[in-house]
């Protein structure tokens with residue numbers, strides 16, 4: 385198996401049916417926002433407002449279990465043309481780096497008006513968690529954010545607040561069990577600071593159609 389540092393980020397292709405189907409499937413496993421993939425995320429990705437990447441392992445990786453493969457076909461990312469490699473890869477999750485977060489704009493967060501990017505929709509396949517792939521993906525996306533052409537000075541993210549994530553019923557339905565480390569604690573250890581906590585910011589139904597009362601924590605990291 386690859387060492388976790390070997391993950392690469394390969395742009396999601398909003399024009400490819402197989403990329404859309406697999407992202408939908410991973411969103412169903414993740415439990416949230418599967419209904420956005422087909423049109424809303426497709427259009428935002430084309431406009432460059434969303435930059436969704438596959439968290440990828442090489443095609444020949446011996447990562448445990450059967451995994452679907454995709455081909456690198458996206459012709460743009462961040463609304464800039466790119467040359468796809470056409471290489472096949474194993475998509476073990478996904479992560480997005482967004483230049484806008486329209487919904488959060490209504491939250492009156494204390495953030496600069498420029499050079500701010502949002503890390504969104506981080507997901508690793510359930511069977512591959514706890515092996516350092518999430519960490520490797522965060523390292524990579526933060527690297528992309530600070531470099532040309534983005535020059536991010538502030539990174540933002542939102543996640544379920546620590547105590548709420550630890551609720552057993554919620555954790556079982558959402559993550560398959562109570563996580564060993566909460567998202568909030570993990571992001572804190574990476575330098576993200578709590579900016580604001582908002583009740584019921586997430587209004588999406590989970591994969592079972594249930595709406596959970598949850599607090600959302602908005603976190604900020606200055607680079």
Ligand SMILES: CC(C)(COP(=O)(O)OP(=O)(O)OC[C@H]1O[C@@H](n2cnc3c(N)ncnc32)[C@H](O)[C@@H]1OP(=O)(O)O)[C@@H](O)C(=O)NCCC(=O)NCCS
Nearest residue numbers: 506507508513514515516517518519520542543564565570
């Ligand atoms: C959050 C998520 C992406 C993390 O992915 P992952 O591949 O499991 O992450 P890692 O293996 O790199 O572990 C993350 C951290 O938790 C720690 N960790 C993981 N398993 C652990 C365990 N059993 N005991 C203690 N710590 C553990 C790791 O040490 C790591 O910390 P580090 O970066 O300081 O080394 C993944 O759990 C996931 O997809 N969750 C569901 C969706 C979600 O909640 N996404 C975040 C939305 S904001």
